[in-house]
Amino acid sequence: MAEQPEIAPEQASAVGTPGGAPVRKPRSAQPGGRPDAVGAFDVTLRIRRFNPEAGAEAYWEEFTVRALRTDRLLDALHTIKWEVDGSLTFRRSCAHGICGSDAMRINGRNRLACKVLLKDLDPSKPITVEPIKGLAVVKDLVVDMEPFFASYREVMPFLITGGNAPSAERRQSPEERARYDDTTKCILCAACTSSCPVFWTDGQYFGPAAIVNAHRFIFDSRDTGGAERLEILNDKEGVWRCRTIFNCTDACPRGIEVTKAIQEVKRAMITRAF
C-alpha cells in the first residue's frame, strides 16, 4: 500500500519530526532470544516519551533493535521494554489487530503497532512512534481513553426495539444484514477519531468512531432508535463538523470506509430515510 501523508492542515510540518522537544542519547539492544537469523535487520525507533512522575516535559528517545522479517512494530516495542528499558509504557493485548489496544502514531500516521510490519517501513530512517493525538497523554504511548468512550456512549450504541422480543430470532434478510456490515467491524481503537484534525482542535466533536457506531444501528433493520440517534448527531458537535478529510478512512485498521459511513449518516439526516 502506498503511504500517503496524513492530511493535517494546521500541523503538517510537525509530522514525523521531533518538534521542539529534547532528544535523548540513543540506546540499543542485541535482544536475547532473537538469533541473528537470515534476513534480520536493525531498526531505529524514535519514541515520544513522557513520565508524569518525573514531572518533566515530553522528550524523544531513540532505540536501535534487531528485527526479523515477520516482526511487527509491537515486537520492537517489546524488545525495548523487555531488554533495554522496562519503563517504556504502551497498551497491547491480542497482538494481531483485533483488540484495539495499541493504536499509535507511527511515522505520522495512526496505525495499530501489531499490524505494522517493520519490513514494510523504510529502515534507513528512524521510525517515529508517538501517542495518538487529541487525547491527554498518561505516560509514554498511553493516552486517556475516557473522553473517547464517553462520546461512544452518547450515541446510544445498542439495539433499540419496541415491544416484546419474539420467541425465536428477529428476521433479517442477508441484504438487510449487509447494509450495516462494514460498521460492525469497529474495534474502538480510536485510530480514526484521533487522526481527525477537527477532533484535534475540538475535543467536543463526537469523532468518527462514535458516528460509525451510530451508523451500525441506524442502518440495522431491527433497530427503531435511528431518529433519536440522528437527533443527537445533528448537534453542533455532531456529523456536520466532519470536513471529509478522509484521515479516518486511511487510519482504520479494520478497513472500514469511515468517511462514507459519516456521509451516509449526514444523508439520512437530510432525507430521514434509513
Next chain:
Amino acid sequence: MQTHQYDVVIVGAGGAGMRAALESSTRARTAVLSKLYPTRSHTGAAQGGMCAALGNVEEDNWEWHTFDTVKGGDYLVDQDAAEVMAREAIEAVLDLEHMGLPFNRTPDGLIDQRKFGGHTRNHGEAPVRRACYAADRTGHMILQTLYQQCVKQDVAFFNEFYALDLLLTSDLVAAEVADDEPVRVAGVVAHDLATGEAHIFRAKAVILATGGAGKIYKTTSNAHTLTGDGMALAFRRGIPLEDMEFFQFHPTGLAGLGILLSEAARGEGAILRNSEGERFMERYAPSIKDLAPRDMVARAMANEVREGRGCGPNKDYVVLDLTHLERAQIDAKLPDITEFARTYLGVEPYTEPVPVYPTAHYAMGGVPTTIDTEVLRTNTAVVGGLYAAGEVACVSVHGANRLGTNSLLDINVFGKRAGIAAAAYSAAVELAELPPAPEATMVAQLERMLSGKGGERVADLRRALQESMDLGAQVFRSAESLTATLDEIRRLKARYPSVTVQDKGRAFNTDLLEAVELGFLLDLAEVVVVGALAREESRGGHFREDFPLRDDVRFMKHTMAYLRPAATGDGTEVRLDSKPVTVTRYQPMERKY
C-alpha cells in the same frame, strides 16, 4: 488505599464477565473489574461461531450436541454439565440475537449455520451445520454486543484494575477445613494501574471470569494478557484446579506466529495438505477428515512434520489450502483470517496455501465449579459466594478436548448462570468479615518487586518458561520431556524472587504488572506439568508417547491439584487428588471419526 462495597464483584470483562454482569447488575449492586478496557478482552479474537441446535438449515437436536461434546472431550466431560450447555445453547444464541448481534442470515432471514469440527448429526454420522456465526468475527460481535448492552444498563466498570488477591474467610492452604465448615468469599484486592493505588472490594459474591492462561506457552493464539490470573489467585488461596494438564492446541495457527486461523476455514471446505500435497487427514479420520476434533488434527499435523512430510525450507509446518474455494465465499465468510495470512505472512490465500502449525489455544481445565458455577474447594464443598465462568472455570463441559465453538457457548451459558446465582446469593447474606490487613499480601509483593535488587529480568524467565513448555508439554509429551520441563519450571521459580523491575514509578507501571503475571504463569505451568506427569495415559489434548492409549480403569477421573504445605515442611507443593466424572447417558467408547 480505598475500600468499596458491592453485592457482586465480577473479575474480568470478557464474554463470561459481561454476560454475568448483564444478569447481576439488574438484580444486585454490581461492579466489574477488568485489567483491560472491556472491548480489549480476548473473547473478541474468537472467530468461527457458537454452536446451538437451532436446526435452521438442517435437522439437529441438542442431544446430538451433548453427545458430540462428550465424545469430543474423550469422555472426561461431566455429562450433566454438557447437557445443560447444549440445551441452554439455543436460548443463549437467541438472547444474543435479541441484544442485536449481527448473525449471518439464511435467505429466509433466519440465523445461518455452518459446519465445525466434531459437530455431527445423529451421533457421528456426518458433519452437521450447527455453528451460528457472524462472518469470521463471531467473538468480536459477541464482545461488542455484550459491551453495548452493558452500556445500555450502565454497568459499573473499573477499567485497568488488576485483581491480585482473593479474600476468603478461612486459610485453605495452611490446614484442611472440613466440608461442613462454612467458608466464604469476602472480596478481592485490586491494583489500579493508572495510579498504583490498592483498592479493597468487599463483596457478598465474587465471580471469576478472567479467561485463560495461554502465555505459559511460547507459540500461542492467546493475547499477551492471558496469564491465568483468576486461576492463580484461587490456587494460591487453597482452591483446587481441575484437569489443568488438558490444554488445547489449535491446529491452524499461522506457522511461526501462532495467530489463529479459524476452524471455520475447514468448515467452509479448506483442506490440510502435507509436502506431498496429500490430504493427510483422510488417513487419520476417514469419515470427517479435516473436521475431526482439534486434538486429533493437531496431532496428525505434528506427526506429518515428524515423519518428514512437513512443508517449507525447514519442513516444519503443513499448509491450509483454500485455493479451490470461491473468492466470493472467502470474502463473505472468512475475510479476517485471510487478511491475517496476507498481513503477517505475505501469503495470498486465493492462490497460495497458507503455512500453519498447532498453537496453544485453550485451557480445558481451571477452577472447578458446579453446574450452577459455584466454586468447589473440595470434591463436594463450595466456597460460599464464589463463582467462576468461562475459560477460567472447569465445569467440566470440555473434558479432555474442547470442541470448536463450545467456548463462546460456555461463556454465554455459564456467564449467565453465574450472574443469576451470584445475585441470588448476595440477596440472602451479609458481607463476610474481612481478614485483618486484607491488602497486605498484595502490597508486600508489589513493594518487594519495586525495591528488589536481585537483577533477574522478567523477560528472561518468561522466555525460558515458554520455550520449556513448548518443548516438553506440547502436543506430544513423555515422562522424559515433562520431567525436564518440570525441573526447568522449578529452577525458574527459585529465581523468581530475585526478579527486579526497572520501572520504579507508581503510575501505569506495566513493568511491575508483567512481573506479577509471570508469577501466575510459573505457578500454573507447574500445575499443568505435574498433572501431565501423573496422568499416564493419552486422552483428548493430553498425549503421552510412553502411554499412547486411553486408560479408563486408572484415569477415567478428573485431576484435582491443591496447593498445600510441602511434605518436607518447607514451603508449599502441588498435591494431586481426583474427582469422579459424572456419567449420565453415554458410556465411554473408543473415539473414532
